Each structure stands twice: as structure tokens, then as C-alpha cells.
Amino acid sequence: MKDKVTIHTLKRLKQSGQKITMVTAYDATFAHVFDEAGADVLLVGDSLGMVIQGHDSTLPVTMDQMVYHSLAVNRGTKRALVVTDMPFMSYQVSVEEAVRNAGRLVAEGKAGAVKLEGGAEFADVISAIVRASIPVMGHLGLTPQSVHKMGGYVVQGRDEDAANKILEDALALERAGCFSLVLEGVPLELGRQITQRLSIPTIGIGAGKYCDGQVLVCYDLLGMNPDFKPKFVKRYANLHGSITEAVGAYFSEVRAGTFPDEEHSFKSKPIRLVTAPPEPTTEAPGEGAEKMGPVYGAPV
Numbered sequence: 001m002k003d004k005v006t007i008h009t010l011k012r013l014k015q016s017g018q019k020i021t022m023v024t025a026y027d028a029t030f031a032h033v034f035d036e037a038g039a040d041v042l043l044v045g046d047s048l049g050m051v052i053q054g055h056d057s058t059l060p061v062t063m064d065q066m067v068y069h070s071l072a073v074n075r076g077t078k079r080a081l082v083v084t085d086m087p088f089m090s091y092q093v094s095v096e097e098a099v100r101n102a103g104r105l106v107a108e109g110k111a112g113a114v115k116l117e118g119g120a121e122f123a124d125v126i127s128a129i130v131r132a133s134i135p136v137m138g139h140l141g142l143t144p145q146s147v148h149k150m151g152g153y154v155v156q157g158r159d160e161d162a163a164n165k166i167l168e169d170a171l172a173l174e175r176a177g178c179f180s181l182v183l184e185g186v187p188l189e190l191g192r193q194i195t196q197r198l199s200i201p202t203i204g205i206g207a208g209k210y211c212d213g214q215v216l217v218c219y220d221l222l223g224m225n226p227d228f229k230p231k232f233v234k235r236y237a238n239l240h241g242s243i244t245e246a247v248g249a250y251f252s253e254v255r256a257g258t259f260p261d262e263e264h265s266f267k268s269k270p271i272r273l274v275t276a277p278p279e280p281t282t283e284a285p286g287e288g289a290e291k292m293g294p295v296y297g298a299p300v
């Protein structure tokens with residue numbers, strides 16, 4: 001087996017100028033495909049609240065759900081580093097709760113690292129988790145758990161003050177002990193400058209080409225949702241189209257009676273079934289007989 005990716009692998013990739021590949025995964029089957037395809041990092045993103053659960057934000061996602069998906073992704077992964085998002089309210093209340101929850105993701109969910117959103121105001125939380133020997137990935141810029149504070153999913157750091165604040169936060173996260181950080185929804189030039197100023201690798205999503213790596217939500221890059229196409233998403237496949245075609249063909253064949261055919265059916269020697277048909281019932285139909293329909297409820 002190819003060597004497992006660790007936080008040290010990622011630092012070496014930055015130092016040698018090689019890009020880091022990261023994609024979200026939520027289950028073992030997709031994780032296995034992405035791992036074999038060469039992902040360096042698999043992110044069990046709290047975006048699962050939107051793409052798996054159908055919510056309109058990531059806020060309702062719970063710790064138990066992140067543990068469940070993290071374990072599933074872990075089982076499908078051989079080489080990639082599995083990073084699991086800390087969900088909303090699992091690290092904001094107190095340092096103690098944050099360390100305990102990060103510990104659950106690693107101990108119960110078998111994550112190799114955790115990710116949390118926020119800047120300098122979370123430096124104490126991050127250093128406490130790192131002190132517990134749990135690697136932490138930061139996440140700055142467009143931080144979806146702050147959707148109400150941001151007033152929507154809006155690009156961050158467009159003016160000089162906002163850009164400087166994000167750079168300060170990035171430096172604070174590096175000092176606090178993050179091994180890497182996600183930069184989401186910031187202008188290309190800010191992505192470039194932060195990447196240049198940090199010794200830890202930056203992973204961009206809508207943060208331009210100068211980041212040390214890139215991450216996308218797997219369903220976005222695979223083209224699963226024709227109604228979701230923000231500027232930073234590139235579709236490398238049209239799974240929505242392929243799947244619609246595939247299940248459509250299946251439904252047509254079922255309706256036409258051409259599936260299953262002989263090739264997809266089990267054969268045996270000729271068999272004569274000897275079990276007698278049931279005796280006609282003599283009892284009066286009991287309560288609920290009506291609901292059972294004409295076959296069982298039929299008068300005798």
C-alpha cells in the first residue's frame with residue numbers, strides 16, 4: 001500500500017511546491033473511490049448538512065452525525081488523511097467542550113485531524129485541542145457556520161481592512177498550532193499573500209490558484225446538482241445527467257418487462273413445489289379484514 005498521508009506529508013508537499021488535493025466525502029463508497037483516485041485529504045465536511053441532509057445551512061449538523069460519517073469515510077480510506085469538521089456549537093461554548101468534542105471525532109469517528117471555523121478568537125480553543133495531540137486544520141474567509149453574521153454566503157476580505165483582518169487571523173491560527181488551513185471565498189490576491197506568509201499549507205475553495213492545495217464539495221465537482229453553480233465550482237462530470245439517464249433506462253426496462261432477463265436471473269433444475277395452497281378460512285373476517293384487501297379478506 002502507498003504510504004499513509006499525515007500532517008507532515010502535507011507540510012512537505014508545500015515545501016516542495018507540490019499541490020495538495022482534497023475533496024469532501026461522506027460515506028465509505030465515495031471515500032474508497034476518491035482515495036484510490038489519489039486524494040491527499042478527505043474532508044468529512046459539515047456541508048453534509050446541505051448535500052446529504054437537505055438543510056439550507058450547515059448549522060443543524062450534530063456531533064453524533066459527524067462521528068457517524070467520519071467512521072464511514074474512515075472505513076473506505078486506505079491512504080488519504082481523513083479530516084472531520086467540528087459542527088456548529090461543538091467548539092464555541094468553552095475550551096473544555098471543544099477538546100472533548102474534538103476527542104470524540106478522533107476516538108469514536110477515527111478522524112486523523114479536525115477542522116474548525118474561525119480566527120484569532122479561537123486561538124485558545126485550537127491550542128487546547130492541539131495540546132491533546134489532535135491535529136487542527138483552520139478555516140477562514142467565507143465560514144459557512146457564520147452565515148447569519150456574514151449576511152449570506154458572501155465573498156470575504158474584499159477591502160483592505162477585511163483582508164488584513166483575515167491575514168492576522170491566519171497568522172494567529174499558525175501560531176496557535178494549526179497544521180494547515182482552508183481559505184474559503186476570498187479574492188485570489190489575498191489567497192496568494194496569505195499562502196506566501198504562512199509556513200503551513202493553505203487549501204483554497206474559491207480562494208484562487210496560489211493556495212497550496214484545493215478542496216471542493218464532491219457533489220459540486222461531480223455535477224450532482226444542476227441548480228448549484230457558484231463561481232468557484234468547476235464541474236468535472238455531469239453525474240446528474242448520467243444518473244438520470246441510468247435510472248431512467250432501468251425504470252423503462254422494468255416497465256417493459258425486459259429487466260430482469262435470463263442473464264440476471266438464477267437457474268436451478270426443474271422443481272415441483274409440493275406445498276399445498278392454504279385452507280380456505282371459515283372464520284368470520286375479523287377487525288381490519290377490510291384493510292387487508294380483496295385477496296386475504298375475500299369472503300369464502
Ligand SMILES: Nc1nc(=O)c2c([nH]1)NC[C@@H]1CN(c3ccc(C(=O)N[C@@H](CCC(=O)O)C(=O)O)cc3)CN21
Pocket residue numbers: 046047050051058142144153154155217219220228229230231232
Ligand atoms: N454543495 C455545497 N458546496 C459548497 O461549496 C458548500 C456547501 N455545499 N455548503 C456549505 C458551504 C456553503 N457554501 C457556499 C454556498 C453558496 C455560495 C454562493 O452562492 N456564492 C455565490 C455568491 C458569492 C457572493 O455573493 O459573494 C457565488 O457566485 O459564488 C458560496 C458558498 C460553500 N459550502
Ligand SMILES: CC(C)C(=O)C(=O)O
Pocket residue numbers: 024043044045046047048085182184205215216217
Ligand atoms: C467546503 C469545505 C471546506 C467544508 O468546510 C465543508 O465541506 O464542510
Ligand SMILES: [Mg+2]
Pocket residue numbers: 045046047058085144
Ligand atoms: Mg465545513
